[in-house]
Amino acid sequence: MLLYLKKLRIITSVIFIIFTSILFLDISGILTKNLSDSVLFLQFVPSFLKFIDTTTIAAIGFLVIIASTLFSGRVYCSTICPLGMLQDIIIYLKRKMGTRKKKRGRFNFQPAFNSVRYSILVITIITLLFGNLFTLYILDPFSNFGRILTHIVKPIIIGTNNLISYLLETFNNYSVSPSTFNSINIFAIIFSFTALFIVVLFSYKSGRFFCNSICPVGSFLGFISKFSLFKIVVNKETCVGCGVCETVCKSECIDSKAEFVDFTRCVSCFNCFDVCPTHGLKYEFQPTKNIVLKKIDTEDYERRSFLLSLLSYSLVLTGISYAQKKIEVYKKNKIPVFRPNPISPPGSIGIEHFTENCTACHLCISACPTHVLQPSFLEYGFLGMMQPMMNNKVGFCDYECTICSEVCPTNAIQIIKPEGKKRIQIGKAKFIKDNCIVYTQGTDCGACSEHCPTKAVKMVPIENNLRAPEVKEDICVGCGACEYACPTIPFKAIYVESNIKHLAAELPPEEKLEEKVDFSDDFPF
DSSP: GGGGGGHHHHHHHHHHHHHHHHHHHHHHHHHHHHHHHHHTTOOOOHHHHHHHHHHHHGGGHHHHHHHHHHHHHHHHHHHHOHHHHHHHHHHHHHHHHTTTTTTOOOOOOOOOOOOHHHHHHHHHHHHHHHTHHHHHHHHHHHHHHHHIIIIIIHHHHEEEEEEEEHHTTTTTTSOOOOOOOOOOOOHHHHHHHHHHHHHHHHHHSSHHHHHTOOOOHHHHHHHHHGOEEEEEEOOTTTTTOOOOHHOTTTTTOETTTTTOOOTOOOOOOOOOHHHHHSSOOEEETTTOOSSSSOOOHHHHHHHHHHHHHHHHHHHHHHHHHTTSOOOSSSOOEEEOOOSSEEETTSSSSHHHHHHHHOOOOOHHHHHHHTTOEOOSTTOOOOOOOOTTEEEETOOOTTTTOOOHHHHHHHSSSSOOOHHHHTTEEEEEEEGGGOOOOOHOOOOOOOHHHOSSSSSSSSEOOOOOOOOOEEGGGGOOOOOOHHHHHHOOOOSSSSEEEEEEEEEEOOOOOOOOOOOOOOOEEEEEE
């Protein structure tokens, strides 16, 4: 039975990584919407944050993961976590590229970096208790995987799709529709490439080092795996100390000489069972046994390092809290349009609720059909980097669209219905007369009014038979269609100013069309 565990794990992990990847890479938008609930249910951090915000049964996936870890160890890290699967792929490719002479792809037991991993875990918990998710979403495996796919892999897929579409069109074949690229965000691309580089480097050099020494989810699950009912242990009656299991352990947690397994770092990949020639390992029921019995000389040093790290963090937290105060990217004396706050998406209730629940996984950015959702830089402050915001220079919020609320895994964007969304006022349009070409060039325009879905922007008569925009803020929803359509450059004549907390817009008045029919002639045609 134990020999089939690895095959079962591989099949399960392949299924999870395929469907998780589809969420971010689906250029049609149909599969993302249909798969989001089922795929995201067992993602630890999104499920945990959603449960805190909603306390519903639909968000108890993280409890299922904790229960499974208490039963049989870190199965989540080897079968469900998408970043873990990415590391396994890198390790597999490394092994395939290696040669027997150089012994590439082989691992050796390494002592645990407990001071590092538990310091990071404590820091993450403290920032979470302070109401900030910066440390969590910077290191969260699901969010990092999502950002890598959104900003690195998806543009390649869209480019390939568009190339195929273009080639087919030359033969009058229109079966493949072209897709639009998201706006290029240099900061997001650099951030994603950096995360990918770190994961690739650690995976290539030390297997699952990222999971066991950096990832707060891995550290947390590793801690509670101490209390697992079933653990992988060395069967001293049959083990001959050949060390084969140690060479394939990508967590580097098997010490074949000391005959013990550091189960807190084991990700339950079952590679060791697959190669052991003597059945020297077993899955044993041992709820009270301590896994790591080996005492190392660096124990006191690690304890001191942990306390020093915690003290250093406390000092840094005091200083960095000032950085959370929003950094003004635009200066009033240089740019006439100053947006004091970023615009959070409809369904997010307001900036505070959004930033306290968003892990910047960028699933909403990937799914947004108009690309109005873009990664932020310093608009939310230093500790809010990478969290999505509405960028009306790139797109506008479709009046009928609610897909971001349907795919958000943490409830940072709450689920809203199309009819309810039409009343959510995320901001108000502001008109700048001195930038409008009607006034500066004496020419007709009306682009803002034509694109306004609620007719909050109307063209009213002014001098010289011209018509200029007039904004009715009470019926404006802040969708940004007017700002996006405004042709003035470099500064817009109309822009949306954010509501820090979303308000309810008034319904636009119904305009009745009066149909006049001339019956003066017997035959009106």
